[in-house]
Amino acid sequence: MSKSKKTLALVIALLLAGAVQSFGQTVPPATPEQVNKLIAVLKSDASRKEKTDACRQLAVIGTKDAVAPLAALLGDEKLSHMARYALEPNPDPAVDEALRDALGKLKGRPLVGVIGSIGVRRDAKAVGALVKMLKAPNAEVAQAAARALGSIGNRRAAVALRRALPSAPAGNQLAFCEGLFRCAEALAAKGQRKRAVGIYDQLRSIKAAHQVRGGALRGAILLRGKNGLALLRQHLQSDDYILFSAAVQTSQEMQGGDVTKALVSALKGLPADNRILVIWALGKRADPAALPTLFAAAKGGEKSVRIAAIRALPQIGHVSAAPVLRASLADADPEISQAAKESLAAFPGSEGDSDVVQKPQ
Amino acid sequence: MSKNNWSLTRRAFLKRAALLAAAPSLIPASALGRDGKVPPSSRIIMGGIGIGGRGTHDLRCVLPEGDVQFVAICDARKDRRKAVKKMVDTHYGNEDCAMYKEIREFLALRTDIDAVLITTGDRWHALAATLAMRSGKDVYSEKPSCMTIAEGQAVVKTARRYRRIYQTGTQRLSEDNFIFANELVRTGRLGKVDTIRAHIAPWDAAEMRHDWLPAEPLPPKEDVDWDAWLGPCPWRPYNSAYIKGQWRGFYDFHTSCIGEWGAHTFPQCQAAIGAGDTSPVEYKYVNNASGDGMVTRFANGIKMILQREGWHGSCGVRYEGAEGWVSVADGYKKPEASPPSLLAEFDKIVNAYKARTGRPTSHLGGLSAMGHMRDLLDCVKSRRQTVANPVVMHRSMSTVHAANICMWLKRDMRYDPVKEEFVNDPEANRLRSRAMRDPWMF
Numbered sequence: 001m002s003k004s005k006k007t008l009a010l011v012i013a014l015l016l017a018g019a020v021q022s023f024g025q026t027v028p029p030a031t032p033e034q035v036n037k038l039i040a041v042l043k044s045d046a047s048r049k050e051k052t053d054a055c056r057q058l059a060v061i062g063t064k065d066a067v068a069p070l071a072a073l074l075g076d077e078k079l080s081h082m083a084r085y086a087l088e089p090n091p092d093p094a095v096d097e098a099l100r101d102a103l104g105k106l107k108g109r110p111l112v113g114v115i116g117s118i119g120v121r122r123d124a125k126a127v128g129a130l131v132k133m134l135k136a137p138n139a140e141v142a143q144a145a146a147r148a149l150g151s152i153g154n155r156r157a158a159v160a161l162r163r164a165l166p167s168a169p170a171g172n173q174l175a176f177c178e179g180l181f182r183c184a185e186a187l188a189a190k191g192q193r194k195r196a197v198g199i200y201d202q203l204r205s206i207k208a209a210h211q212v213r214g215g216a217l218r219g220a221i222l223l224r225g226k227n228g229l230a231l232l233r234q235h236l237q238s239d240d241y242i243l244f245s246a247a248v249q250t251s252q253e254m255q256g257g258d259v260t261k262a263l264v265s266a267l268k269g270l271p272a273d274n275r276i277l278v279i280w281a282l283g284k285r286a287d288p289a290a291l292p293t294l295f296a297a298a299k300g301g302e303k304s305v306r307i308a309a310i311r312a313l314p315q316i317g318h319v320s321a322a323p324v325l326r327a328s329l330a331d332a333d334p335e336i337s338q339a340a341k342e343s344l345a346a347f348p349g350s351e352g353d354s355d356v357v358q359k360p361q
Numbered sequence: 362m363s364k365n366n367w368s369l370t371r372r373a374f375l376k377r378a379a380l381l382a383a384a385p386s387l388i389p390a391s392a393l394g395r396d397g398k399v400p401p402s403s404r405i406i407m408g409g410i411g412i413g414g415r416g417t418h419d420l421r422c423v424l425p426e427g428d429v430q431f432v433a434i435c436d437a438r439k440d441r442r443k444a445v446k447k448m449v450d451t452h453y454g455n456e457d458c459a460m461y462k463e464i465r466e467f468l469a470l471r472t473d474i475d476a477v478l479i480t481t482g483d484r485w486h487a488l489a490a491t492l493a494m495r496s497g498k499d500v501y502s503e504k505p506s507c508m509t510i511a512e513g514q515a516v517v518k519t520a521r522r523y524r525r526i527y528q529t530g531t532q533r534l535s536e537d538n539f540i541f542a543n544e545l546v547r548t549g550r551l552g553k554v555d556t557i558r559a560h561i562a563p564w565d566a567a568e569m570r571h572d573w574l575p576a577e578p579l580p581p582k583e584d585v586d587w588d589a590w591l592g593p594c595p596w597r598p599y600n601s602a603y604i605k606g607q608w609r610g611f612y613d614f615h616t617s618c619i620g621e622w623g624a625h626t627f628p629q630c631q632a633a634i635g636a637g638d639t640s641p642v643e644y645k646y647v648n649n650a651s652g653d654g655m656v657t658r659f660a661n662g663i664k665m666i667l668q669r670e671g672w673h674g675s676c677g678v679r680y681e682g683a684e685g686w687v688s689v690a691d692g693y694k695k696p697e698a699s700p701p702s703l704l705a706e707f708d709k710i711v712n713a714y715k716a717r718t719g720r721p722t723s724h725l726g727g728l729s730a731m732g733h734m735r736d737l738l739d740c741v742k743s744r745r746q747t748v749a750n751p752v753v754m755h756r757s758m759s760t761v762h763a764a765n766i767c768m769w770l771k772r773d774m775r776y777d778p779v780k781e782e783f784v785n786d787p788e789a790n791r792l793r794s795r796a797m798r799d800p801w802m803f
Contacts, residue, residue: 029787049573052595059791059795059796060791060792080799081595081596081796081798084796085595088794089790089791089792089793089796090791109799110799112799112800112802113798116799116802116803120794120796140800174496178495178522181522181523185522209396209397209496209497210396210397210398210497211397211494211495211524211525212523214397215522215523218524241400245398248744249524249744249745252744252746273401274400276401277400277401280719280743281743281744281745283719284719284745304401304402308401311719314715314716314717315717315718315719317717343716
């Protein structure tokens with residue numbers, strides 16, 4: 001058997017290794033012999049394919065012993081990714097040291113890859129080095145550093161990103177915002193809501209892309225808890241459609257009658273498109289408290305808004321909606337009467353069934 | 362097909378779309394400068410990423426919609442860019458569909474595009490969706506929509522972060538026959554359900570290929586950008602078979618026979634039993650090549666069994682309760698049920714679903730993804746969650762990945778759906794993610 005075939009056979013044997021376990025049993029770690037054989041492949045003059053396969057296996061069973069041989073490949077453009085492939089899921093802290101060490105030695109795509117892996121592993125000790133890279137002339141490096149800092153998401157990373165955002169080149173802005181979103185989520189998860197709210201407030205105050213402004217408003221409302229209701233009300237009246245629609249969308253993640261009230265109150269004076277959006281949100285909430293408002297909207301006013309209200313009523317599914325829908329059946333406008341007919345036909349229970357012209361055979 | 366005229370038929374919702382489309386004629390042909398605004402009366406500007414065979418089906422569901430304008434295609438392959446442009450331009454009677462080779466350039470330049478159709482093949486779905494959502498686009502992504510549990514998590518987080526609307530292409534969640542079956546469970550008509558059965562693809566295997574096909578000369582980058590085609594996957598030498606569809610079966614590109622159909626049937630089953638936001642807690646290894654017969658169990662005790670056979674047509678599900686059962690797949694004009702009297706309520710049950718959810722559906726026949734696509738478009742405007750939203754995708758794909766990992770490591774697994782980790786199995790936990798190839802990373 002050739003050396004190449006022997007290596008392949010070894011890799012396949014390791015791939016298929018493993019006994020059937022019973023539920024709840026801890027799976028024993030791979031033996032040092034298994035790991036050493038794979039390390040030997042990495043150190044040999046084996047082919048790229050063979051080393052790639054060894055990396056795949058080390059991703060699953062690699063130990064501390066595998067870290068140095070893999071780290072030695074991080075600068076190899078052909079094998080750098082596969083070295084990270086094996087290192088990234090390895091829980092040994094030596095991996096973090098190796099990746100940090102590589103930061104100062106690599107350039108180009110391998111450097112971008114290592115920064116990404118540091119982010120995946122959330123290595124807080126790398127924050128200092130990553131902060132320096134926010135000003136890297138290579139945009140991909142600076143962007144990767146911003147995202148990795150966000151994944152680490154501690155206070156120091158957040159402060160550095162907040163300071164760096166205003167002066168970041170236009171091409172890097174979205175990556176820096178992404179980093180800050182990640183920081184806000186990580187800080188909120190650790191109970192540091194005030195800091196997280198500060199990030200969202202910064203992101204919604206800058207001249208940023210619509211998805212950043214809308215996303216930041218969502219975070220700012222939700223993280224404020226009950227105090228977010230005022231911010232919700234304010235933006236349900238916004239002239240900026242992005243912020244308005246972000247507020248309506250965010251309301252769908254909020255519980256309680258106060259939110260329904262805020263939506264109902266917002267309806268007055270809004271343009272037709274905005275009213276339709278609010279009516280759809282009210283239908284989705286299925287809160288009967290919205291029924292009087294929806295009845296009024298269904299009975300008169302602009303056609304597109306009436307149709308939206310007629311279609312929202314069966315989602316609430318309250319019996320009191322049936323007479324309103326029945327009245328609309330006779331509307332002179334065929335589109336209104338058709339909408340009422342479909343809503344009645346789809347209406348749960350006998351109230352709707354009695355109005356159906358034809359039932360299925 | 363049910364010929365009743367009292368349900369919201371496909372024709373009815375197309376008419377509805379046409380009504381919505383009446384206003385956009387007032388909008389200038391050039392929609393540049395919209396900055397993400399898609400009010401209800403507006404037209405949705407769409408683009409495509411990596412549209413091939415299945416993507417063409419999806420595109421045929423998009424083009425007839427009166428409130429959509431499809432304006433651009435991005436693909437690493439020249440032949441596909443040109444084929445999609447031809448299809449789109451022929452539909453609109455112009456030559457306006459723009460072509461792009463590089464996804465990041467496409468997303469950065471086309472700030473006018475509101476939503477993208479992503480049908481690249483499994484390896485790119487999650488990353489393309491994530492990049493698109495970061496760029497402010499809403500997303501329809503074909504399935505299987507992520508290669509790992511970590512990729513699914515990234516899609517969920519990104520959609521929430523940027524309040525994006527996302528639909529995974531599990532179109533049976535919007536088809537009447539399958540909705541009927543799920544509603545029988547949800548409304549208790551089958552009694553207490555203890556066993557559900559999910560179809561997995563009766564070809565291929567759960568075990569994946571790690572070999573490389575023989576190297577062929579690399580085509581000009583203009584024709585096929587091999588680096589971009591591979592994207593986040595480990596490098597391997599070019600072979601034209603991969604780009605002609607023979608990427609299936611390879612570990613780097615595919616999620617096995619379990620993912621091929623499980624991506625459809627698992628979310629279907631999980632939605633039926635109200636487990637759309639979780640995953641099974643146990644996976645019992647079966648000593649065969651495909652995972653056929655694997656028993657998984659949810660925390661509430663319900664068993665979901667993976668099966669390769671037992672239905673006519675593809676992507677079947679079967680729900681068994683104390684008072685009856687229902688079975689359905691693509692080959693059924695109507696579901697099979699016991700007692701058969703359950704079928705008498707077919708229209709009533711489907712209509713009640715529509716009333717409760719306000720969602721459009723598709724009837725049997727025609728383009729199967731029509732209702733599912735319409736649900737995305739409606740949600741782009743209403744900003745409500747789609748029926749196959751990121752959580753539905755991620756949790757059902759977590760089931761796919763866990764079942765695959767069970768087969769690959771050849772042992773029983775326990776999974777904690779709250780922590781999203783395997784219990785006492787460090788090796789399995791390492792398979793929850795794969796390091797992505799630079800620069801194609803989250």
